[in-house]
Structure formats: C-alpha cells, structure tokens
Amino acid sequence: MESPTHSAPDAFERSDRRLVVVEKDLIASSVMSITLRRVDGGRLPDWTPGAHIDLILPDGVTRQYSLCGDPADSGDYRIAVLREAAGHGGSRFIHDVLTVGDRVGLGGPRNNFVLVPSASYTFIAGGIGITPILPMLRAAEAVGSRWRLLYLGRDRSTMALVDELAVGSGDVTLHPASERGRISLAEWIGSYDEATKVYACGPARLLESVVDATRTWRPGWVRSERFTARTVDEPPRLTPFEVQIFGTDITVGVGPGTSVxxxxxxxxxxxLTSCARGVCGTCETTVVSGEPDHRDSILSDAEQVAGDCFFPCVSRSRSDRIVIAV
Incomplete structure (x- = not known):
C-alpha cells in the first residue's frame, strides 16, 4: 500500500493515538515484524481478526497494515511489513529507518475483512497476505471450527510467520513455487460446500483466480482482502453529478476527473481518507439515496447491490444526485 495519503492532523497529539516501536525483527526475506505499544502504556483499541491499522509515519505519510498478533493482547499491536522496492517509500522507511523507540501515529483499527461464524473455513494466503489470516486461524481453532490453509509463496525464505501456523487441528498446506511449481487453485479449493466459507488475501492475480474458481458459489461465501486496488472494467460516468449532504441544503457538483x-x-x-484508492475503508460514507457507482476493492457483490454506503475517494454516482450522510 504505497501511495500518498491524507490523515488525521491530530495523530501525534492525542495520547491514545501515539505508539512507540518496542520490537523490530526480520522474520523472512524482506518481511519485518513490528510490535507497537501506546506511548503512555495505556490499553489499545480492541480489534478482531482481519482488522488493519493506519500507521502514520513521522513524515506524515500513512500506510495500512493488517494486525497479525493476538486480539486478546490489549497492550501490543503486531504487524508484518513487506519491503516493496518499487513502492513509494513507506515500507522502505519502516525497514531501513524506523527503529525501536521511534514514535508513530495510529489510525483505526478498522475491519473490512470480518471473520463471520462458520462450521468450516478454507483460508488462502499469498505472500504477505498471511498477516490477516493468522489471527483467523486462531479464532477458528478457539471456537472448534474445522479449517484448512493454503499458503503460497515464491520460496520458503519469503514466507513469513510459518512457524506460527501450527495453531491446532487445522490442515496447513505450504506451497513455495520454487519447490512445487504452480498449483491448480480450483482443484485445491474443490466444489461448493454450504458449510464452508472461504477467506483469501494476497496479490491481485491470486484473488482473481479465487474468484474464477468460486464464481458459481453462493454470494457471501467467499471473502477477500486486497492490498492493491482492483481493476474496474466499466468506465466511470463522464457527465457531472451532484452530492447532497443529508439534513442540510449543501449540494456539491462533481465533474469528470474529480473525486467526490x-x-x-x-x-x-x-x-478523512487514507489510501485514496478504495482499499482501506477509512472514508466509508453512508448513502441515503441515489445509486452509487462502486469502484472500490472492499465491498462484496451483495454489499454493492445494497447501495447503502460507498467510498468517495474512488466511487462515484450513477444517478444525477446522490445524498450522503457525513
């Protein structure tokens, strides 16, 4: 998640939003584990498996990272950061500059990848996509659900958190491509099972393959989280539309090429926005009336059809006027 962002101006002013780096460890090739604690030692906001935080770096740039620690630990947050050589510098700063004792700002946590109750789960992780999946494995094990995991990577040296995957009775399949070649994802996933929900996180190509393999499944049975924005094939509206603020007489015109x-x-x-790409969920806004043109990478098909919220950093309006609550 390497793009310029807009973040809360008081991130370094409120004591409950200031964190200090207490541990920093290289846990795989190009993957750094970072443990964070409140500067004042207070309790951190609660979170659930699948949640992420905004990490506001000392230069004001914000990046989103999935929490991969223990939700029951109210004192520490843990993230794992992949060094992206071709990114905009956030991950390089974390790897090369950020040190134990440095302070950062906190946004969130937010959860766009909620683990819903199920008798059985299939988890699929690609590369750094293991980070939100790991707490899900522990949660599934804690409630006695059946689960299995497919963890894909280029080679073993790049696959972080492997030693933490033995969390119980689940079936873990490690698939380093350098040793085992390509996998038939559709064959591994298998046929639709109404008792099993699928959760996937990783590179866009992997997630598209998961979508292809489960296209005929019941809506809502497959959930994914993207680290990069998906491609929306349908072109955006090329004529202006209006955005009205619910309960006021404020109406704002939005022209082509201008975000809401x-x-x-x-x-x-x-x-408030963070990623500005429809990935993080920071700017989620209630839609009171009108038809949103969803261009985010968060909502499921069913959630898009509901049309009761949208992400104005990227989404637009199909109707001439859309009414939102802010």
Whole structure:
C-alpha cells in the first residue's frame, strides 16, 4: 500500500493515538515484524481478526497494515511489513529507518475483512497476505471450527510467520513455487460446500483466480482482502453529478476527473481518507439515496447491490444526485 495519503492532523497529539516501536525483527526475506505499544502504556483499541491499522509515519505519510498478533493482547499491536522496492517509500522507511523507540501515529483499527461464524473455513494466503489470516486461524481453532490453509509463496525464505501456523487441528498446506511449481487453485479449493466459507488475501492475480474458481458459489461465501486496488472494467460516468449532504441544503457538483472527496473538500467538507484508492475503508460514507457507482476493492457483490454506503475517494454516482450522510 504505497501511495500518498491524507490523515488525521491530530495523530501525534492525542495520547491514545501515539505508539512507540518496542520490537523490530526480520522474520523472512524482506518481511519485518513490528510490535507497537501506546506511548503512555495505556490499553489499545480492541480489534478482531482481519482488522488493519493506519500507521502514520513521522513524515506524515500513512500506510495500512493488517494486525497479525493476538486480539486478546490489549497492550501490543503486531504487524508484518513487506519491503516493496518499487513502492513509494513507506515500507522502505519502516525497514531501513524506523527503529525501536521511534514514535508513530495510529489510525483505526478498522475491519473490512470480518471473520463471520462458520462450521468450516478454507483460508488462502499469498505472500504477505498471511498477516490477516493468522489471527483467523486462531479464532477458528478457539471456537472448534474445522479449517484448512493454503499458503503460497515464491520460496520458503519469503514466507513469513510459518512457524506460527501450527495453531491446532487445522490442515496447513505450504506451497513455495520454487519447490512445487504452480498449483491448480480450483482443484485445491474443490466444489461448493454450504458449510464452508472461504477467506483469501494476497496479490491481485491470486484473488482473481479465487474468484474464477468460486464464481458459481453462493454470494457471501467467499471473502477477500486486497492490498492493491482492483481493476474496474466499466468506465466511470463522464457527465457531472451532484452530492447532497443529508439534513442540510449543501449540494456539491462533481465533474469528470474529480473525486467526490476532492469536490467535498473544495466546499469545506472534509472526509478523512487514507489510501485514496478504495482499499482501506477509512472514508466509508453512508448513502441515503441515489445509486452509487462502486469502484472500490472492499465491498462484496451483495454489499454493492445494497447501495447503502460507498467510498468517495474512488466511487462515484450513477444517478444525477446522490445524498450522503457525513
């Protein structure tokens, strides 16, 4: 997640939003484990498996990282950061500059990848996508659900957290491509089982393969989290539309090439954003009326059809007017 961002200006002012780095360890090739604690030693906000936080670096840049520690631990947050050589510098800063004792700001936690109750789970992780999956394995084991995991990577040296996957009775399949070649994902997933839900996280190509393998399944049975924005094939609306703020007489025009958040800020209405790519969920906004043009990488097909929220950093309106609550 390497893009310029817009974050809360008081991130370094509130004591409950200031964190200190207490541990930093290289746990795989190009993967750094970071443990964070509140500067004042207080309790951290609760979180559930699948949640991520905004890490606000000392230069003000914000990046999103999945929490991979223990939700029952109210004192520490743990993340794992992949060094992205071709990124915009956030991960390189964390790997090369950030040290134990440094302070960062906190946004969130938020959860767009909620683990819902199920008798059985199939988990699929690609590379650093193991980070939100690991707490899910522990949660599934704790409630007695059946589960299995497919963990894919280029080679073993790049696969982080492997030694933490033996969390109980689940079936773990490690698939380093350098040793085992390509896998038939559809064959491994198998046929639809109404008792089993699928959770996948990893590179876009992996997630598209999961979608292809489960296209005929019941809606909501397959959930995924993307680290990069998906490609929306349908072109965006090329004519202006209006955004009305519910309960007020404020109406803002949005022209082609201008995001809803940019147009709103131009009218003095600020909506907090972070990734600005429809990936993190920071700017989720309630839709009161109108038809959103969903262009995010978060909502499921069923959630998009419901049309009761959208992400104005990337999404737009199909109707001439959309009414939102901010």
């Amino acid at each position: 958040t940019t147009a709103l800020r131009g009218a003095g209405i600020d909506i």
